Amino acid sequence: MEKLNTASQIPLYHQLKQIIIEDVESGKYEVGEQLPTEIELCDYYSVSRITVRRAISDLVDEKVLYRKQGKGTFVSEAKIERELISIGSFSDITTESGKEPSTQILGTKIKKPSKELCKLLTISRDEDVLELRRLLSINDEPFIIETSHYPISRFPNLETYITSNQSTYKILRENYDVEIVKAEKTLDVKLSNPEQSEIFECDTNSVLYLLKKTAFDKKDEVVHVSNSLFLASKVTFTFTVKE
Template sequence: MMKLDSSISTPLYDQLKQKLREAIVHGEYKQGEKLPNEAELCDLYGVSRITVRKAIQELCDEGFLERKQGKGTFVMRKKVKREMVTVDGFTDFVRLLGKKPTKKILVCEEIKASQKLAESLQIEADAPVLRLLRLMYVDGQPFTIDETHYSLDRFPNLATHFLENVSTYDVLKNIYHVNIHAGSTHKVITVDPATSLEAEYLECKTGETLFNIDKIVYDENKVPIHTSHFKTPTAAIALTITT
């Protein structure tokens, strides 16, 4: 039995939801595969039917699962349409689509937090912050430029753990023991024309429309983990989520 931890603040349904989502992302439950029924999940995780139903419903709402009347609950197939702006990391997002994620680090440096950044991360102005700028690829094609900022007071020596194709969320979870709270983000989406440098990185035309996705990701205690700023061509998102 894979019992959940009732002693922590994260609700049991949220713990179950995270475990099932990880199992889907890492291929333990494959696209189109039927999940165990409610009774089996209750026995497996030591939870009630209400907990199972709530976790399943939220995963259905997020596009991971689908219910088929009289047949059960199944993992969504490739044509699942999930937003790039979800709380999940890039690696999990791309794996869910059955594609290969890779990354190239462009900048990894320590800076002082501006007033705006300090407010976003709930730290003091001029506090040390890691700025990480990466080019992200899907099946070898450039997909997005991702700029993130982390408090180095909270995550000391963070840069030493970042390799080009390591999931940052795996680093945060396994080394710093931080649980990213599903659905707990603040997001702002705008559009801008690509600069010549952005066009070079993303292999698109200068002036092509880019989605700018700004978000703050929080832990289970609603404390900011990091800020993120994505820049990606609108055509790239449409191609990625429908192929």
């Protein structure tokens, strides 16, 4: 076990950070592996808990490590890159990247739209909308909490077609002859609430990306609007501009 140099001008927490980084890079701690507890690290390196916490917190901020609420600290994997201006379905994009997508339906309900939804979907307050909440995972790791709204007048009985193992965009193509060809998106950040933190297995108030999307068909009519939440430590958004 490598000891820290108490005579060095380099702070102990920084020395500990470097040791952990080297251990990750050498493969001593593999991606997804849990680190020893704070108490164990204190014993290993003969340092205070404050020193260990400072080192771990810095490494979490730097995305080398991540915390699972109530479980411990783990080694992060490389961030998943997501093309910000893509319009393909989650299933198609994930499969094309060589990873395994999966979907869990968190809830569906028919409800009256808010004033904002009426404006986005160009419908009246008297019309119903389908609210679909899903958890989208990659290789069994939670990746997106998505909430989408569809106008029932245009997609009657849509809720009866929704399943955990089929792309919603595929359902729209095969059952309603509707294909998404354009999407307008805005990207924001927010902090996770307790429910979102439990789903993502992260600390409460972790940084999330909030991606708001309005999807259009070939007739330039709105098909649906959605809000998607991503754990910021797990994804990097990219975009390509062509001259």
